[in-house]
Amino acid sequence: MNRSSKLAIFIALATIASSGSAYAQEIDNCWYGPFGNKIKNGTNELCWKNNITDQQKNSFKLSIDKTIIKRSIFFDFDSSNIKPESRIVLNETIDYYKNKKNHINKITSTGNSDSTGKESYNQNLSERRAKEARKYLIENGVDSKKLEIYSLGSKNPIASNETSEGRCKNRRVDIEIISEKNKN
Known part of the structure; x- marks a missing residue:
């Protein structure tokens, strides 16, 4: 040059x-x-x-290869017991899995807590919540190899921990389904 x-x-x-x-x-x-x-x-x-x-x-055509679906289930204070209304969301997740089984790469269960108490306790509580959601999914037909769990404690709030309403929203498990359109 x-x-x-x-x-x-x-x-x-x-x-x-x-x-x-x-x-x-x-x-x-x-x-x-x-x-x-x-x-x-x-x-x-x-x-x-x-x-x-x-x-x-x-x-030029845009091709979307992956679909990500996010849902949340909520818990009572200091509890990892799945609420009846949360079972509805989990059952919808199970139905989706059964219909799209061959296309799903993984399903993640990420536990969260509010900021009440020590972080080490909240970390453990969020892990128990994620495990309970995972257990429910496995008991109802979801392949355990496609499930991953994470626990974030109080590190990922979606609302203010300064109010009762905000803390209720932060006591949750986020379910994320990642699937491919053309996977065999």
Whole structure:
């Protein structure tokens, strides 16, 4: 690469980086600088172009390979017993698993607690909650090899621990189902 080409690349990159507003023009697919000037090569003949042609832009299709479903179940203060209303959410998870069994990579059960008490106790309580949810899923037909548990204690609140209502929302297990559309 000769010196003028290197200089042209440097100037083009410096212009783009310093302006923050260089953009691709769709008409001729050239790059333009912050003042509307076409960014050209060192010999001032050719413009810098995008790698995407108009034909590629029109044929591009977004393909989503993974689906992630998140649900939460809630617990009473200082308890790892699954509430009846939480069983409904777990049963929906089990139904989804049975219908999509071959496409599911994993299901995670992440236990959480409010910030009442010592963190070491909350960590243990959140682990017991995650294990109870996992146990319920296994007892109702979910493959244990696809289940993972995590416990976060009070480190991941979704509401303020300053109010009773907020603490209730933080005493939970988050269930996450990760599946692939084309997995056999």
